[in-house]
Amino acid sequence: MKKIIAVVLIAPFILSCGSGANKAVREEVSSQFVEATPFKTLPEETQGLIITGIGSSEKRANFELMREAAITSAQADLARKIQSGIEAVWKRTMGDLSEYKKEGFNEAESVEEISSLQKSIVDMELKGPWQIQEFVDKESGRYWVRILYSDSLVEKWTKERMQSENILKKYFIESRINEIKNELQKEIDSAKQKEAQENSKISEILQKK
Numbered sequence: 001m002k003k004i005i006a007v008v009l010i011a012p013f014i015l016s017c018g019s020g021a022n023k024a025v026r027e028e029v030s031s032q033f034v035e036a037t038p039f040k041t042l043p044e045e046t047q048g049l050i051i052t053g054i055g056s057s058e059k060r061a062n063f064e065l066m067r068e069a070a071i072t073s074a075q076a077d078l079a080r081k082i083q084s085g086i087e088a089v090w091k092r093t094m095g096d097l098s099e100y101k102k103e104g105f106n107e108a109e110s111v112e113e114i115s116s117l118q119k120s121i122v123d124m125e126l127k128g129p130w131q132i133q134e135f136v137d138k139e140s141g142r143y144w145v146r147i148l149y150s151d152s153l154v155e156k157w158t159k160e161r162m163q164s165e166n167i168l169k170k171y172f173i174e175s176r177i178n179e180i181k182n183e184l185q186k187e188i189d190s191a192k193q194k195e196a197q198e199n200s201k202i203s204e205i206l207q208k209k
Contacts, residue, residue: 038135039146042205049198051085051149053078059141070145071132078147079126083118085154090114093162097183100176113167121157131202148202152194159188 037054044050055073057066094101094110135144161167163184168177 037146038137038144039133042148044198044201044205048151050202051078051081051151051154053081053147053149054144056142056144059143066143067134067145070134070143071130071147074132074145074147075126078149079122082122082126082149082154085151086118086121086158087114089155089158090117090162093159093184093187094171097172097180100172100180102171102173105171109170113170117158117161120161121154125153125157131199131206133206148205150195150198150202152191152198156188156191156195159184159191163188 037056039052039054042050042052045052053074054077055070055075057069057073060066090110090113131148133146133148135146136142137144163181165177168180172180
């Protein structure tokens with residue numbers, strides 16, 4: 001009988017790149033994302049409360065290497081979704097703050113800023129402890145992992161970085177910067193409250209049999 005095991009795993013997002021084993025893992029999992037998964041879409045995902053990253057690894061004798069491969073592919077899947085979320089938050093927030101923009105707003109610079117934010121957030125913020133579900137397909141031996149993450153974290157991280165003086169002075173009227181900072185802080189505080197609620201919901205999901 002197939003069984004889903006809910007666990008909390010502490011692991012860094014960037015796995016060691018020094019070993020040949022990890023290089024082999026990264027190469028193996030690069031084509032895993034189009035494969036059907038045993039995990040059903042959660043209602044909280046469709047409601048925009050949580051985001052997930054799913055990955056898998058084929059059966060192998062070395063269990064730790066198999067598990068590492070599944071986690072690596074789940075992390076990469078999650079990172080792509082977070083990058084999309086960062087872009088959406090940036091564009092929405094820029095639209096909300098349009099009345100404060102400088103004349104001659106540079107869309108090309110804005111796109112570059114999104115890329116910089118994506119790299120910064122993935123490199124510095126996207127890390128454990130993970131809240132995950134693990135699944136072993138006993139027929140094929142394939143090992144699956146789903147990482148569950150609060151959607152509000154993306155908004156919080158993005159808007160915290162948007163408060164930077166360098167970013168604000170690049171795009172907005174300087175006399176309104178303090179006002180913009182205050183607006184962003186209110187939104188950040190709201191995102192933190194939602195994050196706590198969403199993490200509580202994730203814990204409930206993991207506790208279900």
